[in-house]
Amino acid sequence: MRRLPLSLLAASMMLAIGTANAATQTTVPAAAVKTAEQLRDKAMNDNTAYDIVTSLTTEVGARLAGSPADQRGRDWAVAKFKALGFDKVYTEEVSYPLWERRSEHAEIVGPFPQTLDLIALGYSAGTPKGGITAEVVRFDSLDALKKADPASVKGKIVYVDVRMERHKDGHDYGMGSAVRVGGPVIASKMGAAGFLLRSAGTDAHSRTPHTGVTGFRDPKEAIPAAALSNPDADQLTRIVAYGKPVSLKLELDCGITGTYHGANVIGEVTGKKHPDQVVAIGGHLDSWDPGTGAIDDGAGVAIAMAAGKLIHDMPQRPDRTIRVIAFANEEMGLWGGRAYADKHGAEVKKFQLGTESDFGARKIWRMSASVKPEARGAIDQIAKVLEPIGVAYDAKAPGGGGSDLSQMHGKGMAALTLTQDGTDYFDYHHTANDTLDKIDPKELAQNVAVYAAFSYMAAQADGDFGSAPGAFKNDGAEE
Amino acid sequence: MRRLPLSLLAASMMLAIGTANAATQTTVPAAAVKTAEQLRDKAMNDNTAYDIVTSLTTEVGARLAGSPADQRGRDWAVAKFKALGFDKVYTEEVSYPLWERRSEHAEIVGPFPQTLDLIALGYSAGTPKGGITAEVVRFDSLDALKKADPASVKGKIVYVDVRMERHKDGHDYGMGSAVRVGGPVIASKMGAAGFLLRSAGTDAHSRTPHTGVTGFRDPKEAIPAAALSNPDADQLTRIVAYGKPVSLKLELDCGITGTYHGANVIGEVTGKKHPDQVVAIGGHLDSWDPGTGAIDDGAGVAIAMAAGKLIHDMPQRPDRTIRVIAFANEEMGLWGGRAYADKHGAEVKKFQLGTESDFGARKIWRMSASVKPEARGAIDQIAKVLEPIGVAYDAKAPGGGGSDLSQMHGKGMAALTLTQDGTDYFDYHHTANDTLDKIDPKELAQNVAVYAAFSYMAAQADGDFGSAPGAFKNDGAEE
Numbered sequence: 001m002r003r004l005p006l007s008l009l010a011a012s013m014m015l016a017i018g019t020a021n022a023a024t025q026t027t028v029p030a031a032a033v034k035t036a037e038q039l040r041d042k043a044m045n046d047n048t049a050y051d052i053v054t055s056l057t058t059e060v061g062a063r064l065a066g067s068p069a070d071q072r073g074r075d076w077a078v079a080k081f082k083a084l085g086f087d088k089v090y091t092e093e094v095s096y097p098l099w100e101r102r103s104e105h106a107e108i109v110g111p112f113p114q115t116l117d118l119i120a121l122g123y124s125a126g127t128p129k130g131g132i133t134a135e136v137v138r139f140d141s142l143d144a145l146k147k148a149d150p151a152s153v154k155g156k157i158v159y160v161d162v163r164m165e166r167h168k169d170g171h172d173y174g175m176g177s178a179v180r181v182g183g184p185v186i187a188s189k190m191g192a193a194g195f196l197l198r199s200a201g202t203d204a205h206s207r208t209p210h211t212g213v214t215g216f217r218d219p220k221e222a223i224p225a226a227a228l229s230n231p232d233a234d235q236l237t238r239i240v241a242y243g244k245p246v247s248l249k250l251e252l253d254c255g256i257t258g259t260y261h262g263a264n265v266i267g268e269v270t271g272k273k274h275p276d277q278v279v280a281i282g283g284h285l286d287s288w289d290p291g292t293g294a295i296d297d298g299a300g301v302a303i304a305m306a307a308g309k310l311i312h313d314m315p316q317r318p319d320r321t322i323r324v325i326a327f328a329n330e331e332m333g334l335w336g337g338r339a340y341a342d343k344h345g346a347e348v349k350k351f352q353l354g355t356e357s358d359f360g361a362r363k364i365w366r367m368s369a370s371v372k373p374e375a376r377g378a379i380d381q382i383a384k385v386l387e388p389i390g391v392a393y394d395a396k397a398p399g400g401g402g403s404d405l406s407q408m409h410g411k412g413m414a415a416l417t418l419t420q421d422g423t424d425y426f427d428y429h430h431t432a433n434d435t436l437d438k439i440d441p442k443e444l445a446q447n448v449a450v451y452a453a454f455s456y457m458a459a460q461a462d463g464d465f466g467s468a469p470g471a472f473k474n475d476g477a478e479e
Numbered sequence: 480m481r482r483l484p485l486s487l488l489a490a491s492m493m494l495a496i497g498t499a500n501a502a503t504q505t506t507v508p509a510a511a512v513k514t515a516e517q518l519r520d521k522a523m524n525d526n527t528a529y530d531i532v533t534s535l536t537t538e539v540g541a542r543l544a545g546s547p548a549d550q551r552g553r554d555w556a557v558a559k560f561k562a563l564g565f566d567k568v569y570t571e572e573v574s575y576p577l578w579e580r581r582s583e584h585a586e587i588v589g590p591f592p593q594t595l596d597l598i599a600l601g602y603s604a605g606t607p608k609g610g611i612t613a614e615v616v617r618f619d620s621l622d623a624l625k626k627a628d629p630a631s632v633k634g635k636i637v638y639v640d641v642r643m644e645r646h647k648d649g650h651d652y653g654m655g656s657a658v659r660v661g662g663p664v665i666a667s668k669m670g671a672a673g674f675l676l677r678s679a680g681t682d683a684h685s686r687t688p689h690t691g692v693t694g695f696r697d698p699k700e701a702i703p704a705a706a707l708s709n710p711d712a713d714q715l716t717r718i719v720a721y722g723k724p725v726s727l728k729l730e731l732d733c734g735i736t737g738t739y740h741g742a743n744v745i746g747e748v749t750g751k752k753h754p755d756q757v758v759a760i761g762g763h764l765d766s767w768d769p770g771t772g773a774i775d776d777g778a779g780v781a782i783a784m785a786a787g788k789l790i791h792d793m794p795q796r797p798d799r800t801i802r803v804i805a806f807a808n809e810e811m812g813l814w815g816g817r818a819y820a821d822k823h824g825a826e827v828k829k830f831q832l833g834t835e836s837d838f839g840a841r842k843i844w845r846m847s848a849s850v851k852p853e854a855r856g857a858i859d860q861i862a863k864v865l866e867p868i869g870v871a872y873d874a875k876a877p878g879g880g881g882s883d884l885s886q887m888h889g890k891g892m893a894a895l896t897l898t899q900d901g902t903d904y905f906d907y908h909h910t911a912n913d914t915l916d917k918i919d920p921k922e923l924a925q926n927v928a929v930y931a932a933f934s935y936m937a938a939q940a941d942g943d944f945g946s947a948p949g950a951f952k953n954d955g956a957e958e
Contacts, residue, residue, distance in 0.1 A: 058717045061593030069593070114540030114548070114771075117911065206685050207770070207911035231914040235771070238537045291686070292593075292714070432596065432686035435710040 026375040026463030028382070035460075036385050036453040039310055043449035044389065049306035050441040052080065053299055053361075057292040057436045064289035065329035066098040066260035073285050074265050077301070077326045081267030084309045086324070087317075088270060091263035092343060094328040096335040097219075098260035099123055101289060102253040104226060109133055109247040112239055118196065118226040119290060120254045121180060122213035122332045125222035127194070131251030132157075132224065134193045138240045142179050145186055154191035157248055158183070161237055163230075166202045170359070170422035176200030177212065184225035185215040194250050195225040198233035203427040207231055210430045211288050213332045224252045262328040264336045267305065269312045271459060273319035279458045280323045280354030280413070281307060281451055284330035284337075284404060291434030295425065299439060299447070300357035300402075301326050307451035311459075318459035320352055327404040330358065337404025345411035346469075353458040353465045354409070355416040356402025360429070361439040362421035363390055363446045367454075368397035370475045371414045372466025379465075382454050389449055391418075400477030412472060414465035418450055505854040505942030507861070514939075515864050515932040518789055522928035523868065528785035529920040531559065532778055532840075536771040536915045543768035544808035545577040545739035552764050553744050556780070556805045560746030563788045565803070566796075567749060570742035571822060573807040575814040576698075577739035578602055580768060581732040583705060588612055588726040591718055597675065597705040598769060599733045600659060601692035601811045604701035606673070610730030611636075611703065613672045617719045621658050624665055633670035636727055637662070640716055642709075645681045649838070649901035655679030656691065663704040664694040673729050674704040677712035682906040686710055689909045690767050692811045703731045741765075741807040743815045746784070748791045750938060752798035758937045759802045759833030759892070760786060760930055763809035763816075763883055770913030774904065778918060778926070779836035779881075780805050786930035790938075797938035799831055806883040809837065816883025824890035825948075832937040832944045833888070834895040835881025839908070840918040841900035842869055842925045846933075847876035849954045850893045851945025858944075861933050868928055870897075879956030888951060893944035896956065897929055 028036075056076060063073040074091065081089040099122055106116045137152060138159045139145040145153075145160055160183050164172040177200050184195040201210035209229040216222040228236060240246050265285060271277060283300020287293020308324040327336030337356075344351075353371070367386060369379045376395075383393035400406050401415030409415040428434045458465065466472075507515075535555060542552040553570065560568040578601055585595045616631060617638045618624040624632075624639055639662050643651040656679050663674040680689035688708040695701040707715060719725050744764060750756060762779020766772020787803040806815030816835075823830075832850070846865060848858045855874075862872035879885050880894030888894040907913045937944065945951075 054717070058714065059591045061591065061714075072592075112538045112540065113551075205912060205914075205916055207687055207914070208685065231912070231916055234916060235537065235540075235914070238533070433684060433710070435684075435686070435714070437684055437710055437713055 024374050026378040026461050026465060028378050028457045028461050032457055032460035033381060033385060036457045039456055040385060040389065040449040040453040043310055043452045044445055046306065046310065046445055046448065047441060048309055049302040049444045049448045050439065052302035052305050053294060053439060054436060055080065056298045056301065057294045061292045062289045063285060063287045063293055065096065065262065065286040065332055067289065070262055070286065074263055077265035077285055080305065084305060085312055086267035086269060086308065088268040091265050093261055093263050094336050094339040095259055095261045096329050096332065097256045098258045099256050099332060100254060105251045107249050108239060109249050111242065111244045116228060116232045116236065117207045117209055118228045118232065119209040119211045120252045121184065121211055121225045121227060123216040123222055123256065124214060124225040124252060124254055126255045127224045127250055127252050131249045132193055133247060133249040136236065136240060136246040136248050138237065142183055145183065150190040153187065155193050157194040157196060157250060158187040158192045159196040159236060161198045161233060163198060164200060164202050164426060166423050168421055168423050169419065170425055173200060173426055180212050180227065181215040184223060188221050188223045192223060194223055197227050199227045199229055201426045201429065201431060204230045206433060208431040208433050211290060212430050219256045224250055226252060264328050264340055265326040267308060267324045269308050269322040270317060271320040272317040275321050277320040277350050277352050278323040279320055279352050279455045280325060280405060280408065281455055282325035282327060282356045282405065283358060284327040286329050286331055288331055288430045290432035292436065293434060294436045295360040295434050295438050296429050297330065297358045299361035299444060303357045303444065303447040303451055306448045307455055310448065310452045311456055318456055320459040322455050322459060330403055334404055334407060337407040340404065341407035341411050344408065348408065348412040348467050348469055351408060351413040351467045353414045353416065354401055354405050355399065355418055356405040357447060357451065358403040359420045359422055360425040361444045361447065363443045364418045364420050364450045365390055366392050366394055366419040368394045368417045369399040370409065370472045370477060375463065375465040378461050382457050385453050385457065386450055389446055391450060398475040398477040409472060409477060412467055412469045414467045416454065503853050505857040505940050505944060507857050507936045507940050511936055511939035512860060512864060515936045518935055519864060519868065519928040519932040522789055522931045523924055525785065525789065525924055525927065526920060527788055528781040528923045528927045529918065531781035531784050532773060532918060533915060534559065535777045535780065536773045540771045541768045542764060542766045542772055544575065544741065544765040544811055546768065549741055549765065553742055556744035556764055559784065563784060564791055565746035565748060565787065567747040570744050572740055572742050573815045573818040574738055574740045575808050575811065576735045577737045578735050578811060579733060584730045586728050587718060588728050590721065590723045595707060595711045595715065596686045596688055597707045597711065598688040598690045599731045600663065600690055600704045600706060602695040602701055602735065603693060603704040603731060603733055605734045606703045606729055606731050610728045611672055612726060612728040615715065615719060615725040615727050617716065621662055624662065629669040632666065634672050636673040636675060636729060637666040637671045638675040638715060640677045640712060642677060643679060643681050643905060645902050647900055647902050648898065649904055652679060652905055659691050659706065660694040663702060667700050667702045671702060673702055676706050678706045678708055680905045680908065680910060683709045685912060687910040687912050690769060691909050698735045703729055705731060743807050743819055744805040746787060746803045748787050748801040749796060750799040751796040754800050756799040756829050756831050757802040758799060758831050758934045759804060759884060759887065760934055761804035761806060761835045761884065762837060763806040765808045765810055767810055767909045769911035771915065772913060773915045774839040774913050774917050775908050776837045778840035778923060782836045782923065782926045782930055785927045786934055789931045790935055797935055799938040801934050801938060809883055813883055813886060816886040819883065820886035820890050823887065827887065827891040827946050827948055830887060830892040830946045832893045832895065833880055833884050834878065834897055835884040836926060836930065837882040838899045838901055839904040840923045840926065842922045843897045843899050843929045844869055845871050845873055845898040847873045847896045848878040849888065849951045849956060854893065854942065854944040857940050861936050864932050864936065865929055868925055870929060877954040877956040888956060891946055891948045891950035893946045895933065
């Protein structure tokens with residue numbers, strides 16, 4: 001019987017707190033919620049994003065940062081924003097080292113002569129013309145390499161053989177990309193002549209090796225570094241297992257040739273009430289070069305552009321600006337995202353909420369957010385609008401803003417994480433198989449529905465989400 | 480009531496016929512049936528074939544006919560037959576035009592510049608150094624090409640865009656290979672500058688184009704001819720659909736450089752009663768070069784070698800010889816099979832029964848036979864031994880002997896067809912993805928069980944299966 005009074009007391013206290021904070025709570029007006037639901041439902045049956053990604057991957061194709069296709073991609077983005085009717089279209093310069101891929105070749109010289117399919121990694125050094133020939137020394141983990149006697153590695157080709165498995169959240173990529181980013185740097189420091197890894201990808205059966213960036217930042221420390229497809233890695237591992245010295249010839253023609261001046265391309269639907277306050281969404285315009293960058297990240301660009309277009313096509317402009325950013329050179333080190341944050345970090349308070357799509361084209365199944373406590377109710381409202389299309393709200397996890405926009409989040413921008421189903425993402429990501437046929441138009445449309453609905457609700461909210469310099473330090477978001 | 484007497488009459492007539500022919504019926508003695516069942520059960524749990532195909536694809540890898548790997552493959556086969564203990568190991572020369580692949584490259588010059596992944600076809604001509612640049616003209620069938628005005632094709636790059644679908648019996652390959660074999664010849668006759676097709680393969684999503692031979696026999700009629708992967712064909716088709724002229728640059732460095740002297744490699748388990756009478760089984764030793772020729776046809780070689788090895792390891796030699804033939808250059812026109820039939824066709828009566836494995840490594844699910852009527856009972860006996868491991872007997876279809884041995888069947892050799900499940904065969908066949916990981920050791924072992932059991936029963940049969948010059952003309956077998 002003692003419980004009741006206490007419960008009553010607690011309830012009255014909560015009510016009091018609620019009342020006290022009511023004035024400072026961020027909320028989405030009921031009319032805006034209703035409009036967001038209509039936007040969501042329209043987007044689910046809208047083909048705009050699929051048309052956009054078809055256009056980009058067909059008319060431009062692969063878009064390696066700094067390649068001739070980089071300029072064509074930017075021209076395409078400017079033209080596409082304008083054709084979609086965005087109110088304001090502009091670019092902001094992003095400069096970065098120009099790394100070029102020209103050719104790559106590998107063959108086992110002995111004991112069993114044969115070629116191997118591989119692909120050079122970003123910032124890899126080239127070999128001398130004619131290649132290098134050296135003995136292969138295999139490690140089954142990055143730790144094993146770290147612990148090796150440098151004398152056993154010096155002058156050899158280090159081969160780190162770690163296999164990734166498929167997961168919905170793609171978490172094995174943490175391990176795979178650590179090998180790819182860190183392995184070459186460690187091998188270089190140990191005096192290795194070259195570095196190979198089993199592709200940081202999950203397609204166990206396709207001869208389409210997986211490229212990606214290394215941790216080389218100073219060209220002087222770079223050594224030739226490349227990835228073997230999974231079946232080629234299987235083959236090399238079998239050959240090493242015979243126990244005879246394995247001699248491999250590696251010829252890579254690639255390297256840094258200068259500085260490239262590219263740009264982020266930005267389209268805006270201008271807010272009618274607070275044009276200087278922005279909801280920031282986007283994707284990255286560059287891609288790795290073996291494929292046509294459909295899931296990475298034509299899809300992200302298309303999702304954000306289509307969400308902006310849907311909001312643009314409403315009878316009235318939203319209260320705040322919807323800013324769609326097609327970032328430059330995400331792949332070789334978030335160059336576009338970092339340049340953006342350098343330029344706009346000081347005005348982070350103007351960024352209402354933001355996130356980038358850069359994990360493929362499958363359905364979004366989870367949302368999390370890093371916002372001020374007083375905006376949690378508005379996030380709940382957004383979650384309720386997204387729940388009917390399969391998005392679960394994880395109230396405990398942070399929101400990191402996606403790849404490039406993680407940099408603005410790092411400056412204090414309130415951010416969401418909208419997690420796509422990544423089960424087969426690493427089958428295609430960074431390989432020749434990242435092509436349009438991997439995108440399901442209906443799943444892509446679900447992404448647009450999520451982006452359009454949340455962007456509109458954030459733009460219409462009474463109040464902000466807590467963006468401020470340094471606001472979300474140590475929130476645990478790792479993007 | 481009139482029926483009964485007629486039925487009784489018919490029954491008594493059939494009985495009379497049966498009795499009259501009893502002396503000439505070929506049968507397998509009961510003891511041999513029992514031994515075959517034991518062989519079958521042992522083979523189902525035996526790893527020899529998988530070890531063999533692992534050895535071949537790892538130690539030799541790709542084995543393009545006439546390439547340096549051709550000699551290595553023959554050396555491997557001789558050594559492997561000897562290591563397995565075969566009683567007699569020898570080679571028989573096979574000569575053929577030497578076609579070499581050096582490099583291939585294609586790019587769309589306009590309207591949307593980008594590279595395309597493709598692979599040159601067997602007997603394709605090379606382009607001049609620097610390539611050819613011409614307009615693409617697309618056809619959605621071989622018939623459409625045939626019906627086209629030659630003036631619309633002259634000087635252009637013909638592109639035939641026919642899509643294959645998966646089927647258990649792989650029947651779409653009839654259509655796909657007809658485009659690949661016949662299309663280039665037709666295009667050449669019409670004055671085309673080059674020929675492209677959508678790969679004659681069923682992997683709709685992998686950038687691994689499918690090579691194979693063309694119908695060019697006279698190098699003077701050959702034009703540059705290549706296959707696009709399915710995603711690249713999708714891309715070219717989309718680009719053509721914009722309705723603007725599509726200019727494509729094609730650079731192929733390949734062609735016929737002379738005559739190569741290769742060989743069939745043969746291992747025998749010598750019959751103790753009739754050593755000159757042979758059961759002929761085999762596979763082909765050559766492969767296309769992008770993959771390592773695991774399912775096409777390392778598996779076939781391994782199945783036949785392992786079946787021979789199992790029979791070899793019995794306490795006694797079989798009555799007749801088991802001859803395992805690893806054929807040369809099947810891929811570019813059954814050169815090994817034709818040379819074999821040229822040399823041995825006159826002695827066809829000595830070939831008790833034969834068939835070759837050349838449709839991958841999945842389970843055998845169907846058997847058919849071309850034998851004399853008096854041997855049908857022995858085939859029924861074989862079918863009964865194979866039924867428990869999933870092989871259905873189709874008594875109405877002919878047996879063609881498989882790819883190379885179809886040539887001996889054409890000379891009059893009694894032959895089986897042992898049909899494997901080909902549902903995913905054309906996903907990998909003739910592509911870079913034909914690698915060891917596509918083989919399931921248990922499914923491979925089922926093949927060995929079938930080959931060991933039927934070979935042993937044929938070797939022990941009382942009587943023959945009807946091999947004789949010209950015996951099975953017009954039986955409808957198309958292999």
